[in-house]
Amino acid sequence: MVHALHLKKIRKGLAKYATLFFVASLSLSVSAVEYAANFKGTDINEFINIVGKNLNKTVIIDPNVRGKVNVRSYELMDEALYYQFFLNVLEVYGYSVVEMDNGILKIEKSSDAKKSNVPLVTEDDQARGDMMITRVVRVKNVSVQELGPLVRQFSDQKDGGHVANFNAANVMMLTGHAASVNRLVEIIRSVDQAGDKRVDIVKLNFATADDVVSVVDNIYKDSGKGSVPEFLIPKVVADGRTNSVIVSGEGQARTRAIELIKRLDGELQSQGNTKVIYLNYASAEDLVKVLQGVSKTLGEEGQGGATKTRSRNQNETSIEAHPDSNSLVITAQPDTMRSLESVIERLDIRRAQVLVEAIIVEVMEADGINFGLQWISEQGGMMQFNNGTTVPVGSLAVAAQQARDKTITDSVVGTDNAVVTPIKKTVEGDLGPLGKLLGGINGLAMGIVKNDWGAIIQAVSTDTNSNILATPSVTTMDNEEASMIVGQEVPIITGSQTGSNNNNPFQTVERQEVGVKLKVTPQINDGSAVQLTIEQEVSGVSGTTSVDISINKRAIKTTVMADDGGMVVLGGLIDEDVQESVSKVPILGDIPILGHLFRSTSTSKRKRNLIVFIRPTIIRDGIKMNKLSHSKYNFIRGEQYKQKEDGIDLMPLTDAPILPEWNDALVLPPTYEEYLKQQNTDERNND
Secondary structure, three states, rough: OOOHHHHHHHHHHHHHHHOOEEEEOOOOOOOOOOOEEEEEEEEEEHHHHHHHHOOOOOOEEEOOOOEEEEEEEEOOOOOOHHHHHHHHHHHHOOEEEEEEOOOOEEEEHHHHOOOOOOOOOOOOOOOOOOEEEEEEEEEEOHHHHHHHHHHHHOOOOOOOOOEEEOOOOEEEEEEEEHHHHHHHHHHHHHHHHHHOOOOEEEEEEOOOHHHHHHHHHHHHHOOOOOOOHHHHHOOEEEEEOOOOEEEEEEEEHHHHHHOOOOHHOOOOOOEEEEEEEEOOOOHHHHHHHHHHHHHHHHHHHHHHHOOOOOOOHHHEEEEEEEEOOOEEEEOOOOHHHHHHHEEEEEEEOOOEEEEEEEEEEEEEEEHHHHEOOOOOOOOOOOEEEOOOOOOOOOHHHHHHHHOEEEEEEEEEEOOOOOOOOEOOOOOOOOOHHHHHHHHOOOOOOEEEEEEEEEEEEEEEEEEEEEEEEEEEEEEEEEOOOOEEEEEEEEEEEEEOOOOOOOOOEEEEEEEEEEEEEEEEEEOOOOOEEEEEEEEEEEEEEEEEOOOOOEEEEEEEEEEEEEEEEOOOEEEEEEEEEEEEEEEEOHHHOOOOOHHHEEEEEEEEEEEEEEEEEEEEEOOOOOOHHHHHHHHHHHHHHHHHHHHHHOOOOOOHHHHOOOOOOOOOOOOOOOOHHHHHHHHHHHHHOOO
């Protein structure tokens, strides 16, 4: 009974493992070992272990590899075919083999295999079958950015295939099973060969390259609307420097375009041609002189060449300016015409402008003290001083005497008896001299009269602070001089002459400009630097002299280099002046304390700081000019608004003038993120 039960267990175990059957047939021949396989319901891990053992390979199996294998071989296989059979079975069940450099095999899902250390196979290696590989393919004639979507449609992306392109080097990187990768490589090479476009250069002898290209482009543009595939339309480009046409595209398309270009390159029936060129920025009259010099040089070079001889009439070039339309009328041979057009194109450009802002700052501090005591007696003795702003006591005494009323006696002779009768009358004094002297007194002036003596005490203290800021600015073209003045013209006597009898005198007068002057010539260099030749002057009338008026003048003339928007100091003056004047009676004026009764003291101190700055701003386009003008405009308009709010005294119902609002300031369109945000906000508001 026990033996029967044991036998039953053995039979049951044999039935359990009956699904696993493998036959290895060893041929007695020396050539190779042959294999046959029959797996039915075998666990895939067991299948991998058996094959690895037979092939003498070390295999690492991913834990996620699961399933049953059902496969049968009806023929004997050598070792290479048996390995490919192993790869094919795994590929069918969604797994791939990644072969490491040391010969170890890694088994994992095909979708994860592309992230592993897949071996890189070069063009010389012959990788076949379902082995996972990576290849880098260099594309020569087409763009990988356009080729990538096409290749991805043929890749086995579900089984771990991956296609990536690197636009900078125009290469494609392919990862997947070797058979699939090799098929993609063949597709890429076929497409790359079809996109091969050569370039031909056609040298023109008579026609102009730009004119020929314009005709050819118009012909293909009209005939290519759906009737001709795009790749059969050649691309033509003009090379004005060599007067050639560059043709690229498919071979037959290039041939047709070259034949058309040669037919258009025919000699003109009349010698020379005439063109009217309208200028955009430059002055036609200014360009005529330059172009005449260029054409003269070209004519001399053409006569000196030995390759082609022309008659004198053929070499003549006519260049005329039409100021009303600001255009040039040129008659010349084609080669000369091309050279002149090239020169015009480079000269007729929008020139940059420069806004030059000068800042003039002057800060001055001045202090002064005057103190004096003067004496006078009725008998004519006096002690007087005139230092500083002191008025002499003698002059005051004389002016005071002239201002007093006087009584005078006139004699009147009677008409009947001729008797002389004295009559007294009062004459008013002259207050003019006294008023003139008193008008020149500053501070405290006090007089004391006692018996026959009089004294005048005069004391004054001054404190002056001034802060002057001027910001003249001017905008000018590059390499063009600009000047401005804010001030006035004052008359200056330059000479005088009288007649022979000292009668009919006349004077010659010249008017001189005084104020703030700025003269500048900017030159924009390469980059953002500006060279400035500057003349800066600040002048003003300071007073009168015995001959004429006197003018204070501060001027700078220099050449500096400044960056765009940078501040440069042109020059400055720091001036400090201390003066002390003492007038006194000898010996008596030196007595301590009491000496002040016999002297007059004047002390002044002045300190002045003057600095001039300059700042250039390059304006290359209308946008920047609009921004600068808009900011200055709004600044002045804001000042007017401030004055309007303050009102006008004694005229409360009168409005101050205000500039109109500037509504055409530059407004940039919203960014894409701002547009989306606005769209979302509108949708939420609608909901």
